[in-house]
Amino acid sequence: MATIKAAILGFGTVGQGIYHILNEKREELKNKLGIELEVAKILVTDASRERVPGTAHLMTTSMDDVLAEPGMQVVFEAIVNEEPAYSYLKRAVEHKCHVITANKVMFAKRGLELQALAKVNGVFVGYEATTAGGVPVIKTMKNILLVNDVSRIQGILNGTSNYILTKMRAEGCTFEEALKEAQSLGYAEADPYNDISGQDAFKKLMILSALAFDEQPDWADVEVIGIDSISPAQVQEANDKGLRYRHVAEVERLDNGNIVAKVGPQLVDKEHPLYPVDDVNNAVALETNYIGTLTLIGPGAGMYPTASVMVEDYAEIIGKRAGFVVTI
Ligand SMILES: NC(=O)c1ccc[n+]([C@@H]2O[C@H](COP(=O)([O-])OP(=O)(O)OC[C@H]3O[C@@H](n4cnc5c(N)ncnc54)[C@H](OP(=O)(O)O)[C@@H]3O)[C@@H](O)[C@H]2O)c1
Known part of the structure; x- marks a missing residue:
């Protein structure tokens, strides 16, 4: 089974929600999409605090570290405020990663810019979670x-x-x-x-x-x-x-x-x-x-409505992306 590596930027309410849903739905997503998603990095401001048991080895404070991970292809972003969120996603897009964000403050201001950059780099931007939570x-x-x-x-x-x-x-x-x-x-x-x-x-x-x-x-x-x-x-x-x-x-x-x-x-x-x-x-x-x-x-919002639409964005991207590059 092919595996896609993902990172979660920000591991608070929404970031942890994404992690839980990806774990709970692992088998189902694997069967539906034919691809296994592995959370390979989690970026926070303080990597010494383990928020969810079993994730300590995934934590980092460095975007360089996230992008240095071989086979990184999807970045979920659930940080607060415009920066450093925008700069991180810009780097991710330039690194040919698909990005999925919940960050409305960043996206309201920089969304058009980020989408234009994504188009040039041939990747997708998912932003359903920025607006009206669980309402599609x-x-x-x-x-x-x-x-x-x-x-x-x-x-x-x-x-x-x-x-x-x-x-x-x-x-x-x-x-x-x-x-x-x-x-x-x-x-x-x-x-x-x-x-x-x-x-x-x-x-x-x-x-x-x-x-x-x-x-x-x-x-x-x-x-x-x-x-x-x-x-x-x-x-x-x-x-x-x-x-x-x-x-x-x-x-x-x-x-x-x-x-x-x-x-x-x-x-x-x-x-x-x-x-x-x-x-x-x-x-x-x-x-x-x-x-x-x-x-x-x-x-409107909350951990699971928000995180679940981000995972839906991921599934949609996988579905759309004919010839998606996967590491085996
Ligand atoms: N909560 C909701 O229901 C909801 C709904 C829709 C959209 N959103 C949006 O989703 C985003 C996340 O919300 P949240 O409620 O999950 O926030 P949160 O619980 O405060 O979590 C924010 C996370 O981002 C990390 N972070 C903050 N600044 C950072 C930086 N400079 N570098 C790296 N990591 C940083 C924090 O790291 P530490 O853990 O180390 O502090 C924390 O893990 C926000 O943009 C929010 O507007 C939230």
Whole structure:
């Protein structure tokens, strides 16, 4: 059986999730793909700490070490922030490795660049995990875009914000009470700034914009408003009128070709595709010329939804890659 070597960059929540899924699904993936995947390196900042029993010998802090591994062909990236993630993936692509990332901060800014570089080097970039977690929005959009034009995207792209707005409406909580509960359930980070300020949703929206329109609006022109100023009284008043607050990230191409985007709370009525999307769910409504409006709804994030779509990206790459080079 042929073997492909892979590296995991970043071994926190998502990185460990990838490792567990690859182990749990080892036989199944082998049978389905006809190829065995071996995790040969794991890159972290502190290689002395063994996070998962049996992985100490795989740990490294050096990208040189990762790329020096003979037969390295796939790099999963689950580090935080733009750098050194981008530089590592650039090197991996130049080394003819396929790369699969969950890093939305890096990909929102450098994704188009990385994909152009990957094209030149004949490798693939998987980035389903960057946006809307377990909702297969990237692969669905890629398919749709083969025939349709997407004119507008509206999304609930941050599960924490959506959870807070749902709690405020359903239980009459204040923003602070709902946030505390989201944190105690592990939905919100200890520092929830990126979630509630709209910055997290903004990064995901820019990734969708690049995919749908091949470009992004100038980031400085995009108004990004969070949900922290919404009061329980406003939520109640909206509810009484049959309306719901949703934190909507939206981007559209105008008739003059300009791309415009905004992120912020919006009141939606029963007819709106995002009206029924509650709790930590994410959703993306795509307006297209032939299909009409298509709405995808599902779990936004977490270790396994995120890691599993990265492994799906890997399987898709293997499937697509006729004449994939394998070491035996
Ligand atoms: N958690 C989710 O549900 C989720 C969902 C979608 C996307 N994402 C994205 O996935 C990525 C990883 O998220 P996470 O929740 O798994 O983060 P995490 O638990 O904080 O893990 C981050 C990992 O990256 C490593 N790391 C950080 N800086 C590094 C550097 N300069 N060089 C090498 N390794 C470095 C850390 O190493 P040490 O262990 O040595 O500190 C750690 O293992 C992020 O970009 C995040 O936005 C996460």
